[in-house]
Amino acid sequence: MSILVYIETPGGKIKKSGFEAMYYGAKTAELLKTTCIGLIIGESDDAPQLGKYGAGSVIQVPYKGDFDAQIFTDIIYKTASVKNCHVVVLSHTADGKCLSGRISVKMECGIVSAACGLPEMKSHLCVPKMVFSGKAKAWYNILTEKGVISISGNSIQPQIIGQDVTPEISNIEIPASKIKVVSRKTVDGIVPLPEAELVVSAGRGMKGPENWGIVEDLAQSLGATTACSRPVADTGWRPHHEHVGQTGVAIKPNLYIAIGISGAIQHLAGVNNSKTIVVINKDPEAPFFKAADYGIVGDLFEVVPRLTTAIQKFKQGH
Amino acid sequence: MDILVCISKTPDTTSRVSFKSGDTEYNSDGISFILNPYDEWYALVRALEIAETHQGKVTVVHAGDQSSDIVIRKALAIGAEEAIRIDINPKDPFETAFQIASQVRSGNYRFILTGKETIDYNGAVMGSILAEMLDAPFIANITRLDMTGPDAYEITREIEGGEEVCVLNGFFVASAAKGLAEQRIPNMKGIMMSKSKPLQVVPAVPFNNVVSVEKFTLPEAKKGVTMISPENMEELVRLLHEEAKVI
Numbered sequence: 001m002s003i004l005v006y007i008e009t010p011g012g013k014i015k016k017s018g019f020e021a022m023y024y025g026a027k028t029a030e031l032l033k034t035t036c037i038g039l040i041i042g043e044s045d046d047a048p049q050l051g052k053y054g055a056g057s058v059i060q061v062p063y064k065g066d067f068d069a070q071i072f073t074d075i076i077y078k079t080a081s082v083k084n085c086h087v088v089v090l091s092h093t094a095d096g097k098c099l100s101g102r103i104s105v106k107m108e109c110g111i112v113s114a115a116c117g118l119p120e121m122k123s124h125l126c127v128p129k130m131v132f133s134g135k136a137k138a139w140y141n142i143l144t145e146k147g148v149i150s151i152s153g154n155s156i157q158p159q160i161i162g163q164d165v166t167p168e169i170s171n172i173e174i175p176a177s178k179i180k181v182v183s184r185k186t187v188d189g190i191v192p193l194p195e196a197e198l199v200v201s202a203g204r205g206m207k208g209p210e211n212w213g214i215v216e217d218l219a220q221s222l223g224a225t226t227a228c229s230r231p232v233a234d235t236g237w238r239p240h241h242e243h244v245g246q247t248g249v250a251i252k253p254n255l256y257i258a259i260g261i262s263g264a265i266q267h268l269a270g271v272n273n274s275k276t277i278v279v280i281n282k283d284p285e286a287p288f289f290k291a292a293d294y295g296i297v298g299d300l301f302e303v304v305p306r307l308t309t310a311i312q313k314f315k316q317g318h
Numbered sequence: 319m320d321i322l323v324c325i326s327k328t329p330d331t332t333s334r335v336s337f338k339s340g341d342t343e344y345n346s347d348g349i350s351f352i353l354n355p356y357d358e359w360y361a362l363v364r365a366l367e368i369a370e371t372h373q374g375k376v377t378v379v380h381a382g383d384q385s386s387d388i389v390i391r392k393a394l395a396i397g398a399e400e401a402i403r404i405d406i407n408p409k410d411p412f413e414t415a416f417q418i419a420s421q422v423r424s425g426n427y428r429f430i431l432t433g434k435e436t437i438d439y440n441g442a443v444m445g446s447i448l449a450e451m452l453d454a455p456f457i458a459n460i461t462r463l464d465m466t467g468p469d470a471y472e473i474t475r476e477i478e479g480g481e482e483v484c485v486l487n488g489f490f491v492a493s494a495a496k497g498l499a500e501q502r503i504p505n506m507k508g509i510m511m512s513k514s515k516p517l518q519v520v521p522a523v524p525f526n527n528v529v530s531v532e533k534f535t536l537p538e539a540k541k542g543v544t545m546i547s548p549e550n551m552e553e554l555v556r557l558l559h560e561e562a563k564v565i
Contacts, residue, residue, distance in 0.1 A: 069456055094477040097458035101446030110528035113443045126532050131439050135335045139532040178455050179486040186480030194478055240497055247496045255564040265332055276562040289543050294557060298548025310551035
């Protein structure tokens with residue numbers, strides 16, 4: 001038996017979440033004393049790099065169409081069967097959410113989705129994940145011989161543990177598609193929120209969309225991705241894809257700076273797994289301070305530019 | 319035109335979280351349950367909008383015991399015409415999908431919607447498991463769903479940092495994210511009517527669980543907030559670098 005890791009290649013590139021999945025698969029293989037195979041569907045020059053993050057071998061399926069969960073499931077399942085893989089690992093991304101459950105049905109096995117850390121071997125393979133919107137952690141036993149694990153972004157820091165490998169081109173049969181993608185739009189040049197390590201987020205305390213310049217300046221000084229609270233997205237001050245919280249995107253960056261956000265429980269549910277939280281608010285009673293690591297009570301229109309200057313000075317010195 | 323919406327119940331967002339039976343089971347004593355927001359606000363409402371435009375009917379399906387009837391009645395009050403309750407408390411999403419699939423096969427639904435995830439176990443996999451069991455396309459986290467022909471649909475889904483639009487024909491399963499519809503509050507007429515709408519209780523089919531909970535743990539309490547003078551942002555930068563080690 002072996003472990004198969006499906007790696008996404010949006011625009012032909014492997015993103016951080018892909019290397020995280022590869023490294024996670026390699027560490028799981030280590031635990032199970034077996035080998036680990038990386039699988040890429042489509043064109044990508046990055047494929048050999050998977051070896052660095054622990055792939056013993058890499059399989060590349062020449063596929064030119066758009067993402068189709070049924071086709072990709074079929075390819076992943078057939079590859080797992082041919083290569084005698086008992087565990088499939090993938091990222092808990094937009095595409096991963098369309099795939100992971102399907103693969104578990106094909107493999108007739110247990111699945112743990114949105115895993116937050118490496119598995120342990122108890123009576124069964126036991127996988128941790130956050131539940132109750134970050135308020136608790138659950139360890140799930142996979143009771144079947146085979147298993148599927150999808151991992152949340154920023155759950156593991158990928159390390160270089162191997163060398164480039166030459167991908168093997170697969171000649172697996174590819175079924176016909178039932179759906180057709182007509183357009184795909186992404187914001188260029190910005191790390192998407194689920195993958196961002198540094199996030200600067202702002203809320204109603206900003207008073208209006210015309211004031212966002214200071215938030216963007218701070219984000220730029222850090223190389224951070226911008227986010228916002230629900231009321232800000234709902235009133236159209238900021239685009240919906242920036243909304244973090246229970247109904248928006250759930251994130252766990254290393255640093256989350258919350259500016260003028262009071263910290264309603266629904267907002268916290270989407271950000272409370274951030275490693276470090278900084279809260280800037282003029283109201284010392286804002287509930288967000290209870291969840292913060294560092295707090296600043298003050299006028300954000302003065303504090304934020306001051307922080308930006310301090311960051312710029314720090315960056316010049318490092 | 320029949321549409322099926324899978325609904326789940328979850329503890330209210332503000333509920334305390336604690337466990338029992340040696341930390342292997344959620345302690346629901348004294349907890350009030352609600353309809354899972356993604357199922358209620360987005361999946362159900364968009365299904366109702368489409369049914370209203372195309373003279374269709376929305377059925378809701380739920381796997382749970384009798385204590386779920388109150389949230390099922392709420393879905394009926396919002397506008398679903400009938401409900402099916404599969405009489406079992408599923409232990410994992412695979413089991414939920416398995417039970418629902420057995421019901422779907424006896425219906426004649428044009429498509430199935432559910433929420434993008436439940437706010438308790440945050441699995442986000444029931445829909446894709448169900449779709450595979452039914453050999454249907456599945457689109458996760460959709461923010462727009464339009465009928466463009468008698469059996470043709472245009473769907474927008476969230477992707478990292480953007481969105482993707484796809485078209486398809488025929489039966490599919492999709493999970494609903496924010497933006498798909500606006501929340502509807504049940505009115506008095508809806509609440510009165512919901513009491514007489516059919517709520518069919520069906521027995522579960524035998525199923526062997528594929529995962530089990532080893533244990534639940536609560537996160538360690540935060541060490542507390544360090545307050546920093548608004549005049550001294552250099553100090554914050556120093557702490558972020560030296561103490562938190564995030565920059």
